Amino acid sequence: MKQATRINTLARQASGAMFSIAHGTVLSLGLMGMAYVVGENSAPIAVSYADTRAASKAGPTVGEAAMALSVADRAQPSLLAPRQATPGLSIPARATSSAALRALGTPGFGLDGSADGLAAEEDEGLSPEMARVRDWISDTYRVSGPALEPALMAAEDSAEEHGFDPLLIVAIMAVESSFNPRAVSTMGAQGLMQVIPRYHEDKIGKRQGRYALFDPELNVRVGTLVLQEGVQRYGSLQRALQYYNGSLKDPHARYTRKVMAVKKRLVTASGRELLVQNQNKARAEVLAAAS
CATH class of the missing domain: 1.10.530.10 (Lysozyme)
Known part of the structure; x- marks a missing residue:
């Protein structure tokens, strides 16, 4: 009876250890995914908060800028x-x-x-x-x-x-x-x-x-x-x-x-x-x- 109880205790400890290892593995993979953006057939690119913030402020395209200048010329003739x-x-x-x-x-x-x-x-x-x-x-x-x-x-x-x-x-x-x-x-x-x-x-x-x-x-x-x-x-x-x-x-x-x-x-x-x-x-x- 004591031997069976000891076996059950060891089994619970082993399963708890396996769960902790699995949880740690998933957490590590998640952190790695946040730290790197991997494109198809490309090397990993490190991404920081500052990079994503700067990327959100994209400048005007050539077409947009040209259109704006054209509209401005029509709206504001030379002084x-x-x-x-x-x-x-x-x-x-x-x-x-x-x-x-x-x-x-x-x-x-x-x-x-x-x-x-x-x-x-x-x-x-x-x-x-x-x-x-x-x-x-x-x-x-x-x-x-x-x-x-x-x-x-x-x-x-x-x-x-x-x-x-x-x-x-x-x-x-x-x-x-x-x-x-x-x-x-x-x-x-x-x-x-x-x-x-x-x-x-x-x-x-x-x-x-x-x-x-x-x-x-x-x-x-x-x-x-x-x-x-x-x-x-x-x-x-x-x-x-x-x-x-x-x-x-x-x-x-x-x-x-x-x-x-x-x-x-x-x-x-x-x-x-x-x-x-x-x-x-x-x-x-x-x-x-x-x-």
Whole structure:
């Protein structure tokens, strides 16, 4: 009886040992399987957590990158593309969405390089560029930002229609009236762009009243037409500006230089130069991802 009990005890111990060995073997095989990925007819490749994490962030394919760049070109024409309406002049197109590039994880065209930089700054009616100009003018000339908006929107619309840079139109306003829509000169020039009514009745319209040019939108529209008339008559922007000021005989073109100096400050305030740099950087990164 004691011998039978001892045999049963030894059998249980042996089976327990075999179970432990089998369990250890299965566990070892599982760990080996986690440590190696073995492809068909290939040597084992060690895989780490960092490798799998990096692999999940696959870059765009050549086709995806090319498509994104193509869409971006169609959606965002060059800021320096010349308008055909007025030869020799160029204006920037309003900034538009960079969703195609953003979908591929490329930098956006905001001033800070973020994908949503422009979207955050968009103002209803004004382009993001002109919204920044409005804020700069408001601080520099101590005028109301909301009161400026009709004139700035008119500058964008009139400039686009006639082939000018809208910041040029804004620069003329700054020089002529310091953004005072009720300004009147000793020569009878009126409003933001200091248009003399008796010389430009054809542009103002016969049905307009004697104070019509105090309307910012009409004043900007008529002033832009006067500048366009100068370009058509004299063939260059410099001569057109001197014509606008009535100083064609000035050999030093001082009025032109004054306007262009203000325009340069407006360009800086608008963030246009930084915007172009970010666009070029984004293009380069898309092309690099495609190569």
